[in-house]
């Protein structure tokens with residue numbers, strides 16, 4: 001199992017609430033993620049606030065644009081010193097290669113660069129509505145092949161595809177899996193879900209977990225319980 005596989009998704013509209021939670025967390029136990037909502041509201045200052053608290057930060061902005069624009073955006077993310085950032089694989093091979101090339105000047109300081117395959121909120125039926133008439137796992141595999149060809153560090157996928165992707169691309173290709181739900185917790189808008197221990201067992205490297213922790217009555221207790229549920233797998 002990867003060192004520190006839990007990535008807590010901070011989807012708050014209030015910075016004070018987010019910092020209150022962060023201040024209860026231990027950087028040795030988890031990493032953090034901010035996405036479009038918090039970055040749009042609070043910007044690079046929030047990134048600094050989180051770095052000052054010694055957490056690795058996944059900047060989940062899912063860039064999807066023409067190659068030149070995405071390359072510049074990824075470079076701007078690297079300038080913030082984040083641990084991981086991402087693009088949409090459906091932006092295409094040239095876009096992903098431009099993003100990868102933009103990180104070359106950063107050397108070992110470059111963030112991990114991964115690509116979103118098929119959002120975990122999407123079912124086979126949702127894909128069919130987009131004219132994609134194959135099961136989600138097939139489209140995930142197709143986009144992961146493109147990501148691998150562009151030499152990115154890995155993909156965002158659901159844990160349901162993790163076994164297939166690990167066996168296809170090997171240990172070094174990182175699998176970042178949202179749609180993680182402890183047994184009995186509300187799936188919400190997520191469709192392709194798995195429990196934390198199952199996700200690790202099938203090869204997920206990083207488990208992105210938001211509401212099961214942030215909306216819990218006691219978020220620290222929820223995180224600790226998930227963390228403990230993984231310890232038997234070390």
Ligand SMILES: O=c1ccn([C@@H]2O[C@H](COP(=O)(O)O)[C@@H](O)[C@H]2O)c(=O)[nH]1
Nearest residue numbers: 009035118119120178179208209210211
């Ligand atoms: O396919 C994807 C890509 C990103 N996400 C993000 O992960 C978290 C999940 O939060 P939960 O509250 O645990 O559902 C959220 O920030 C999404 O933007 C994803 O869910 N699926």
